Amino acid sequence: MTPDLWIILTGILAASACGLIGCFLVLRQNAMLGDAISHAVLPGLVIAFLVTSSRNVLPMVIGAGVMGIATAYLSELLSRTGRLYKDAALGIVFTLLFAIGVILVSIFTGQIDLDQECVLYGEIAYTPWDTFTLNGQSIGPRAVWILGGAFLINLIFIGLFYKQLKISSFDPRMAKAIGVSERVWHYALMTVVSLTVVAAFESVGAILVVAMLIIPGATAYLLTSRLIVMLALSVLVGIICAVGGFFAASYFDASIAGFMAVVGGIVFVLAAFGAKLARRFARA
Amino acid sequence: MAENLCCLPKPQRNLSRNHNRMDFWELTVRFFSLADANVRQVIAGSILLGGAAGALGCFAYLQRRSLLGDALAHAALPGVGLAFLIVGQKEFVPLLLGATATAWLGALSINAIDRYTKIKLDAALGIVLTVFFGLGIVILTHIQKSGSGSQAGLGSFIFGQAAAMSRQDVVALAVVTVCMLSVVTIGYRHFKLVSFDTGFAFAVGLPVGRLQFILTTMIVLAVTVGLQAVGVVLMAAMLITPAAAARQWTDRLPRMLMLASIFGMLAGLFGSYISFLKPSLPTGPWIVIVVSGIFAVSILFSPRRGVLIRILRHYQHRGKITRDHLVKSLYRVGMERENWYAYYPVSEIAHMWSFTPTELRSGLSQLTAQGFLEREVDMYRLTQNGVSAGARVTRLHRLWEVYLTRYLELPGDHVHRDAEDMEHIITPEMEEQLSQMLDHPVFDPHLQPIPYPTEQKGV
Numbered sequence: 001m002t003p004d005l006w007i008i009l010t011g012i013l014a015a016s017a018c019g020l021i022g023c024f025l026v027l028r029q030n031a032m033l034g035d036a037i038s039h040a041v042l043p044g045l046v047i048a049f050l051v052t053s054s055r056n057v058l059p060m061v062i063g064a065g066v067m068g069i070a071t072a073y074l075s076e077l078l079s080r081t082g083r084l085y086k087d088a089a090l091g092i093v094f095t096l097l098f099a100i101g102v103i104l105v106s107i108f109t110g111q112i113d114l115d116q117e118c119v120l121y122g123e124i125a126y127t128p129w130d131t132f133t134l135n136g137q138s139i140g141p142r143a144v145w146i147l148g149g150a151f152l153i154n155l156i157f158i159g160l161f162y163k164q165l166k167i168s169s170f171d172p173r174m175a176k177a178i179g180v181s182e183r184v185w186h187y188a189l190m191t192v193v194s195l196t197v198v199a200a201f202e203s204v205g206a207i208l209v210v211a212m213l214i215i216p217g218a219t220a221y222l223l224t225s226r227l228i229v230m231l232a233l234s235v236l237v238g239i240i241c242a243v244g245g246f247f248a249a250s251y252f253d254a255s256i257a258g259f260m261a262v263v264g265g266i267v268f269v270l271a272a273f274g275a276k277l278a279r280r281f282a283r284a
Numbered sequence: 285m286a287e288n289l290c291c292l293p294k295p296q297r298n299l300s301r302n303h304n305r306m307d308f309w310e311l312t313v314r315f316f317s318l319a320d321a322n323v324r325q326v327i328a329g330s331i332l333l334g335g336a337a338g339a340l341g342c343f344a345y346l347q348r349r350s351l352l353g354d355a356l357a358h359a360a361l362p363g364v365g366l367a368f369l370i371v372g373q374k375e376f377v378p379l380l381l382g383a384t385a386t387a388w389l390g391a392l393s394i395n396a397i398d399r400y401t402k403i404k405l406d407a408a409l410g411i412v413l414t415v416f417f418g419l420g421i422v423i424l425t426h427i428q429k430s431g432s433g434s435q436a437g438l439g440s441f442i443f444g445q446a447a448a449m450s451r452q453d454v455v456a457l458a459v460v461t462v463c464m465l466s467v468v469t470i471g472y473r474h475f476k477l478v479s480f481d482t483g484f485a486f487a488v489g490l491p492v493g494r495l496q497f498i499l500t501t502m503i504v505l506a507v508t509v510g511l512q513a514v515g516v517v518l519m520a521a522m523l524i525t526p527a528a529a530a531r532q533w534t535d536r537l538p539r540m541l542m543l544a545s546i547f548g549m550l551a552g553l554f555g556s557y558i559s560f561l562k563p564s565l566p567t568g569p570w571i572v573i574v575v576s577g578i579f580a581v582s583i584l585f586s587p588r589r590g591v592l593i594r595i596l597r598h599y600q601h602r603g604k605i606t607r608d609h610l611v612k613s614l615y616r617v618g619m620e621r622e623n624w625y626a627y628y629p630v631s632e633i634a635h636m637w638s639f640t641p642t643e644l645r646s647g648l649s650q651l652t653a654q655g656f657l658e659r660e661v662d663m664y665r666l667t668q669n670g671v672s673a674g675a676r677v678t679r680l681h682r683l684w685e686v687y688l689t690r691y692l693e694l695p696g697d698h699v700h701r702d703a704e705d706m707e708h709i710i711t712p713e714m715e716e717q718l719s720q721m722l723d724h725p726v727f728d729p730h731l732q733p734i735p736y737p738t739e740q741k742g743v
Binding site for chain 1: 345348349350351354397400401402403404405406407409410411413414415417418419420421422423424425426429430517518520521524525527528531532566568569570572573576579583589591
């Protein structure tokens with residue numbers, strides 16, 4: 001496969017993995033979680049770097065994963081005190097963690113050079129050259145394997161627990177009544193989201209992940225009111241963003257991740273107008 | 285591009301250089317005496333920013349739009365790139381105008397998505413944030429690749445330079461603050477209504493859309509002006525955290541606005557102070573940490589809404605429930621055996637109700653201390669006060685049962701659970717009203733007698 005095809009495949013896998021799980025974030029009105037996590041992982045990265053004093057990916061991913069889950073859990077805990085709104089709780093937690101991260105960076109700035117280039121924030125354009133090797137044989141880019149794995153895990157998670165996720169997202173009270181704990185599924189979902197986000201950051205960069213967590217799900221939400229259709233549509237929108245973003249980026253010679261988000265925006269606007277027109281026709 | 289993606293502020297230029305040899309007090313005096321022009325600028329800027337963002341954040345908080353600042357701060361990026369493309373160099377005013385223009389466009393898009401589609405606000409914020417920021421990255425990478433070299437550090441416009449508060453920043457902040465203060469003062473009543481009850485504001489014919497638009501515009505201005513000084517994320521924090529902290533102390537909007545501004549200003553002042561003390565520490569993040577500390581204190585210790593006071597009240601109420609059950613159980617057993625003042629061993633009392641061992645121990649010792657019980661080795665009995673306390677709990681329980689059967693027409697076997705809760709809550713005034721309303725009933729729905737204080741005297 002050519003590098004271009006690998007990049008497109010990486011983009012598709014990242015967009016689909018994030019899109020699938022993002023549907024639930026959109027439904028639960030928790031769409032800003034991805035953005036919050038993307039900032040809150042910074043102290044986790046710095047601490048992992050300081051502890052292992054290396055740029056190994058694994059400790060970094062663990063550090064970031066811990067911070068990602070901490071963001072989701074802490075903000076939930078804060079808003080469950082009933083003393084402030086959910087969005088404010090999320091904002092307070094992630095800005096504080098980010099501030100701590102920046103301070104850690106500046107304290108240890110003599111020892112590390114994390115401040116200029118955040119190691120964990122990947123760039124999709126470079127993924128084809130970072131390959132896995134098996135028995136001395138290259139078996140394709142690492143990012144494809146990681147994101148493919150994340151996509152599969154998300155697919156299996158949603159497939160296995162479809163009913164619980166659906167009912168606890170749409171009707172928490174009903175869920176409680178039939179013995180599905182809203183809280184347990186919320187935390188399970190948050191954990192899966194955090195891990196997906198961190199794994200994907202490492203391969204393709206933050207903006208792409210945050211965008212693909214929200215835009216495909218929201219676009220699909222505009223077009224259907226059935227969850228299963230919404231999930232399928234979100235994958236489709238993710239594919240359109242990945243392919244469209246790649247070609248737009250190579251045409252204009254600019255960032256692929258940035259263009260994927262922009263294409264997502266265009267698709268969203270089209271879908272919004274489409275949905276409006278469809279409703280008008282349906283009424284007429 | 286990696287550095288843009290993680291929104292890190294650029295290496296800090298610091299307030300305090302070459303004063304490593306000064307000690308803590310010397311530095312403190314130098315900072316607070318405002319002798320240094322640079323220090324004056326940073327203090328003025330941080331305080332203005334903290335105050336203005338704190339107050340504006342209250343309106344955002346009440347409308348559950350706390351993350352608006354975060355989204356708008358990201359939406360400023362394409363404006364910076366476009367302004368650079370047009371002007372061709374990094375100049376403060378064009379970049380600021382560009383940033384304001386796209387952030388404002390972002391705000392309009394958020395309102396439009398929120399209003400005309402079924403997408404909820406959180407997703408609308410996220411879509412605008414990522415699409416605009418993505419566009420910004422596209423423009424910046426495009427500039428970089430066609431680069432003339434003068435574009436370097438363009439990103440720092442939105443990622444902030446922390447301790448480098450320039451004169452222009454301070455002037456811009458002052459202008460925004462004055463604008464905001466006058467707008468908020470003039471339209472105070474309207475903004476209040478829109479923030480608390482949009483539906484009602486609509487109903488009484490206020491131009492809700494226009495009012496929200498004005499508020500959003502003020503937030504856009506604060507964000508774009510503050511960005512350059514403290515960066516995207518820290519700007520978002522200045523809009524969220526002071527307001528959330530202030531909310532813990534008061535239910536009144538004027539006080540909340542005042543407190544949020546004060547918290548913002550304090551954070552600005554002490555954030556710059558800390559970074560003045562330690563040359564390696566940047567200002568912006570310290571401002572956030574100080575304001576987060578204020579928030580933590582607020583949510584834990586605020587006297588009315590605080591988490592600690594609630595836990596305390598919860599335990600107090602639990603204690604009262606245990607004590608009520610103790611005197612009630614002893615009273616009932618006394619009634620059955622027609623001997624109020626017999627001693628009962630602890631083991632026997634434990635079986636009268638489902639007490640946990642800790643509850644039992646603390647309940648018994650508290651009641652003894654309050655003079656409701658008397659203790660003899662490991663046995664307890666009611667005092668005269670204890671008997672009337674037990675009679676009162678029983679009376680409240682049975683009065684409530686009568687009330688429910690008579691006024692809500694519930695069947696007699698459905699009222700016990702509810703009365704179990706109410707017997708701990710009813711105040712003497714409510715009791716008085718209840719028994720008057722029910723005309724001092726003699727029996728409860730289960731035909732058990734209701735003990736009144738007068739009867740007790742004979743016992």
